[in-house]
Amino acid sequence: MVDDHSFDDFYRGSRHRVATFLYAICGDRTEAQDAAQEAYARAWQRWPVISTYDEPEAWVRAVAYRLVMNRWRKARNRLIAYRRHGPAPDTAPPGDDVVALVVALRQLPPEQRHAITLHHLLDLPVAEVARETGVSANTIKARLARGRRTLARLLGATLPEESFNA
Numbered sequence: 651m652v653d654d655h656s657f658d659d660f661y662r663g664s665r666h667r668v669a670t671f672l673y674a675i676c677g678d679r680t681e682a683q684d685a686a687q688e689a690y691a692r693a694w695q696r697w698p699v700i701s702t703y704d705e706p707e708a709w710v711r712a713v714a715y716r717l718v719m720n721r722w723r724k725a726r727n728r729l730i731a732y733r734r735h736g737p738a739p740d741t742a743p744p745g746d747d748v749v750a751l752v753v754a755l756r757q758l759p760p761e762q763r764h765a766i767t768l769h770h771l772l773d774l775p776v777a778e779v780a781r782e783t784g785v786s787a788n789t790i791k792a793r794l795a796r797g798r799r800t801l802a803r804l805l806g807a808t809l810p811e812e813s814f815n816a
Contacts, residue, residue: 762797
């Protein structure tokens with residue numbers, strides 16, 4: 651059984667020293683606090699064992715130090731990868747048709763927009779859209795038909811009647 655009081659006393663007695671140590675190591679108060687919090691959470695999970703150590707605070711400091719170093723390593727690796735590969739190539743802005751479609755889609759009720767995007771943008775069959783949204787296939791067909799009619803009106807398009815049927 652974890653002794654809540656002994657951990658609380660340990661935490662209150664050591665948190666400032668650990669956070670100060672980590673701040674001095676990494677120079678970022680928020681990062682120091684995050685690492686300290688994670689280290690104390692790990693100590694809490696293992697408190698029956700850690701409480702028997704001669705210096706439980708040293709264990710917390712070591713864990714927190716490794717967490718800070720791992721974050722630095724990951725950040726350094728991201729920077730190296732960025733330098734190796736460079737920034738992502740510039741992409742062209744969306745065309746007028748894409749902008750018009752997005753504006754029109756935003757005007758649809760959410761249920762119709764959901765059905766339209768799953769069916770037409772992701773090419774999911776009506777049965778799969780019905781399964782994913784938790785409604786019947788007939789409801790999806792109705793949402794698709796209404797959504798297509800509304801989109802055609804909003805986009806000023808004239809669609810053949812068969813395109814309204816799912």
